[in-house]
Amino acid sequence: MSTDLADPATGAPPPDHHTADHHAHAHHQHGPALTLADRHAHEAETYDAMAAGLLADWSDEAYRIDPAVIPFANREHVDYLTAAIDEIRPLAGKRILEVGAGSGSLAVWLALQGAEVVGIDVSGGILEVARRRAEVSGVADRVTFVHSPIESFDPAAAGLAIEQFDAIIGNNVVHHFDRDLAMAALGRMLAPGAVAVFCEPVLFVPDWLRRLRNSAPVTRRFPPHTHSPDERSLDKGDLALMQRWFRLVQWRPFQLLSRLQNFTELSDPVWHRLESIDRWVLRTVPSTRNVCRMVVVTLGLPREVPTR
Template sequence: MAIFNDYDKYASAYDADIEDNVYNALYERPATLALVGDVAGRRVLDAGCGSGVLSQALAASGAAVTGVDLSTNLLAIARHRLGPDVPLIQADLDQQLPIRSSTFDVVVASLVMHYLHDWSGPLSEFRRVLAPGGCVIISTHHPFVDFRPSGQGDYLGTFEFTEEWVKSGERFLMRFWHRPLHAMFDAFTAAGFTVERVSEPRPGAAVRDRSPELFEQLGREAPFIFFILRSDDRDPSPAGETPSR
């Protein structure tokens, strides 16, 4: 039986690949950090922190970062990378987070939402843990780009699709969820957010210098889409609180 999204199995290979590749290190991560902006002194939740590469960049910019991820082995790499002073929580984004309400100024969900079938729970939790005036930064698969390799031919549908990844010479089976743009906006609105900004960034000079071919490709079609969300100021739905860790 095929096992998909087994980040515990290939944590080291995945970490080695994303630390300095084009798509993550030179395209998505700089774009996310640009949208986050000045984080000095701000409390930031890295939701789906993985091996802690983005958390490291946020902490280096002065943020008080907390990372959350489901994978034991990715969190172990993150702990080694970040040291003892960055809180790391093992938790499933599909479940209530063990974090008090109104704890963070910023929630960042970098390339994690496309793993989730139902966005309502995670988005509601992001809103719950946001302090007043806070924002959520999301990057995810661009729906216009990911529906084509899925083979479904149904941009307007919401469906699972699979891919095979090669990271550091190892092959891994991945499973994602495609949803059209209107379904993303519907989920944001239902969770009590307004969309402040949508971004489909072009690649920067670092991509051009590394790979002219990918620079040309990413300049024609964005593989990821980025959002800044703001709470609409209503009280979040009641939820039991558990202590921060």
């Protein structure tokens, strides 16, 4: 689910769970009693409720997307979402799937660049916001929203003429997926030569440190900024799983010292200074990649049969 919702009066985004350190679960699962359907229901409940408020409160202007500006949720998205979009350029004329389209900001912006866009999400309510956004922005004929999780999404069953896409993109969504089911679906839907690009939070640390981060004493003082209980940052095991399904798996690191934002609100000057330092350090000291906060993952060349 993409966080692309902002207060139309102030322009301020809601609490952004996508740039926080997320809940960790043993063996990379979301809890032994929690099924995939449960996880989808949790997400849908959260965003359906959010959508009801937006549909009641927003004016047409709040829905409108400026084609000249990438719709960043906040300052933390600027670097990595720009890099992700650069991975799939040129945009005009492309068939693009956005996974976790949320309220449609990115999908509509891509359509305004001349792409033919399909956006999917587990929340039917938030997609009503997205459809309204497409109408107000004048691209309802270029973007289609489908209520479906990626794990079971079938373009043909949804009545779409598109079966494969020239690009797939998602902003802070992979950490919600059933990884194997999602990777299989992505591989089926990528056109030859196409790539899937995802912006994701990461935490490349030992399990004991993850457990410490998510322990009761720590979370009482520094609570994770999550919208649902089923979220966690990706780790190296997730990247290894992706390599089972794709021959091309590349990741580019973002944010380092700026991880302080997880624990205290940084002023804009401090944030931009730290982010500038982060760019230099990540570029010149390769080992620091392993303590970055965000990555842009590029997937391509799907395998017909996953490796073991």
